[in-house]
Amino acid sequence: MKSYDISKLVRPNVLTLQPYRSARDEFRGEASLYLDANENPFRSAYNRYPDAQQQNLKRTVSRLKKTTPEQTLLTHGSDEAIDLLLRAFCRPQVDNVIIPQPTYGMYATCAAINDVPVREVALTEDFSLDNSAILEAVDAQTRIIFLCSPNNPSGNLLDTRKVSALLRSFKGLVVIDEAYVDYSSAPSWTSELKKFPNLVVLQTFSKAWGLAGIRAGICMANPELIRILEKIKPPYNMSTAAERTILHAINRRYTTIRSQTTILVRERSRLNKALQKLSFVRKVYSSEANFLLIRVTDAVTIYRALLDKGIVVRLRSGALHCDNCLRITVGTPRQNDRLISILKSL
Numbered sequence: 001m002k003s004y005d006i007s008k009l010v011r012p013n014v015l016t017l018q019p020y021r022s023a024r025d026e027f028r029g030e031a032s033l034y035l036d037a038n039e040n041p042f043r044s045a046y047n048r049y050p051d052a053q054q055q056n057l058k059r060t061v062s063r064l065k066k067t068t069p070e071q072t073l074l075t076h077g078s079d080e081a082i083d084l085l086l087r088a089f090c091r092p093q094v095d096n097v098i099i100p101q102p103t104y105g106m107y108a109t110c111a112a113i114n115d116v117p118v119r120e121v122a123l124t125e126d127f128s129l130d131n132s133a134i135l136e137a138v139d140a141q142t143r144i145i146f147l148c149s150p151n152n153p154s155g156n157l158l159d160t161r162k163v164s165a166l167l168r169s170f171k172g173l174v175v176i177d178e179a180y181v182d183y184s185s186a187p188s189w190t191s192e193l194k195k196f197p198n199l200v201v202l203q204t205f206s207k208a209w210g211l212a213g214i215r216a217g218i219c220m221a222n223p224e225l226i227r228i229l230e231k232i233k234p235p236y237n238m239s240t241a242a243e244r245t246i247l248h249a250i251n252r253r254y255t256t257i258r259s260q261t262t263i264l265v266r267e268r269s270r271l272n273k274a275l276q277k278l279s280f281v282r283k284v285y286s287s288e289a290n291f292l293l294i295r296v297t298d299a300v301t302i303y304r305a306l307l308d309k310g311i312v313v314r315l316r317s318g319a320l321h322c323d324n325c326l327r328i329t330v331g332t333p334r335q336n337d338r339l340i341s342i343l344k345s346l
């Protein structure tokens with residue numbers, strides 16, 4: 001795919017855009033006195049703007065992800081990356097995106113906010129990709145196919161061969177959202193970035209890294225695509241507080257995070273077995289994420305009964321192929337014990 005020309009996909013106004021540049025974008029190195037950005041000069045933890053180019057963060061995160069800093073962009077949660085992709089590549093009311101259903105709701109919501117038409121294509125009943133239906137939905141204006149693997153809310157991985165086939169035959173961008181990849185047995189699609197210039201991989205610090213509150217996502221793609229997103233991102237989209245927290249997590253908390261993930265994967269299997277034993281559970285879908293989708297006899301009744309006991313799960317009945325389904329996040333061993341014992345008593 002050497003001849004891939006990404007500039008044909010970019011919105012013309014973005015292609016010609018002169019991005020906002022601060023004085024610090026023009027100046028490299030350490031100055032002895034910063035009088036360029038109208039900051040409060042009295043020193044405190046946060047009196048200075050963060051590094052708009054995220055150099056330190058990109059170096060550390062890309063080392064962790066086995067990518068390069070040029071292939072990496074840090075975003076205000078992966079939700080920001082979804083929005084940036086739509087704004088960079090889809091002309092409102094003209095270009096469209098394809099979203100297999102059921103999946104994470106923000107792809108469609110962000111598309112609607114940006115006035116970008118969505119083509120929903122059903123996953124099969126066992127939540128796998130239907131490549132021919134997807135490719136049938138593609139037209140000359142299709143810019144992005146959003147894939148989520150492991151998929152939310154079903155928890156399954158998407159078939160590697162089918163995803164590769166889409167990457168090869170679709171000329172627009174294939175975005176693979178790997179928010180839950182740390183809980184999965186499959187390798188990340190980041191290893192394929194060199195091979196597929198139309199591949200975009202999204203990951204997040206919100207799940208396994210336990211940092212949902214700081215809002216930090218990772219967008220990885222070929223350097224040319226990353227430079228386009230960099231043009232339109234708000235200059236200081238990652239706060240200094242987020243930057244410090246991420247660096248601390250990667251440098252100091254990696255072992256703890258790994259062992260938490262191991263515990264949750266083990267708990268996922270224990271919870272799965274316990275749920276299968278309940279009389280009102282029809283099916284527990286096998287999951288590669290930190291949640292389980294279960295089909296029950298009457299999801300609303302069980303949802304409300306759990307709420308009465310102070311336990312909130314996600315009612316997914318409204319989603320395609322998810323009649324009477326609940327999505328339950330895997331908790332700590334004690335939290336899961338509590339859930340199981342309450343469910344047994346219903």
Ligand SMILES: Cc1ncc(COP(=O)(O)O)c(C=O)c1O
Pocket residue numbers: 076077078079080104148152177179180203204205206212215216217
């Ligand atoms: C598949 C998927 N992608 C992205 C997100 C949001 O991630 P972030 O917190 O990084 O915006 C979620 C959150 O639930 C998700 O399920």
